[in-house]
Amino acid sequence: MSIKIEVSNKGAELTSIKFNNKEMLHNGKKFWDRQSPVLFPTVGRLRDNKTIINDKEYTIPQHGFAKDMEFELIENLKNKKEYMTKSNEDTLKMYPFKFKLYITYLIDKDKLTVKYKVINIDEDEMLFGIGGHPGFKLDLNQEEYYFELEKKENEIEFIEVEGNYISNKPAKNLLRDGIRIDIEKNSFINDAIMIKKFKSKTITLKQKKDDKKILEFNMSEFPILAIWTIPNASFICIEPWFNTADKVIETGYFKDKEGIIKLKPKEKFECKFSIKFF
Secondary structure, three states: OOOOEOOOEEEEEEEEEEEEEEOEEEEOOOOOOOOOEEEEEEOOHHHEEEEEOOEEEOOOOEOOOHHHHOOEEEEEOOOEEEEEEEEEEEHHHHHHOEEEEEEEEEEOEEEEEEEEEEEOOOOEEEEOOOEEEEEEOOOOOOOHHHHHEEOOOOOOOOOEOOOOEEEEOEEEEOOOOEEEOOOOOOOOOOEEEEEEEEOOEEEEEOOHHHEEEEEEEEEOOOOEEEEEEOOOOOEEEEEEEEOOOOOOOOOOOOOHOOOEEEEOOOEEEEEEEEEEEE
């Protein structure tokens, strides 16, 4: 069993994941022009792409700007690739904090681990969100698949999308038998399926026929998980997040966003997710 990856310097974004010579990653061409962007310094969409930080208004694009930054390859080994980028004049116009962002890819037989590290090199406390957005290739129609959580979930909460933002109202529980999320024809008409307050460390993508495992995704270090695709597209995204888009009712202050991370000067924040292929 073996994994081979290819990564672009733009966004340090995965452009290929081959498991036993089979491509597992979406090609970034049809339906969605991304493949596995990092979401930083915010996840989702801010209201009108604007937010207030230290009493000043800033404009940050959906899912942040790191996905469009140039990264430097700083370590290149057979089973490890590490990339780094940092704040510059352009980022400071959108976001007033100085930072370094590292993305590391580690390969261990049938498992790929993606690590994020943020270092605050500013003199002030830094506020940010972060998340992953890998899209996996589907060989069959979407409705031929389902997701299975590691444990039965009694306290899980689903998050509802209302327009381009997160609803302040509770969402319908989509779990079957407390553990399974079926992909149906209308599952993604209203954007992503999002969950929080889950106990499971992993979620597994399976084919409905024969319950065949495709991949197991470990999101144990993240409080929110999103599943997203476009109806009839041949890929599906599994997205571990620390925060979400703005809510319909929101103060507009970046510091008030649910799940926002606060990092003191010179400190670092690290998190990771991993994918095991079958």
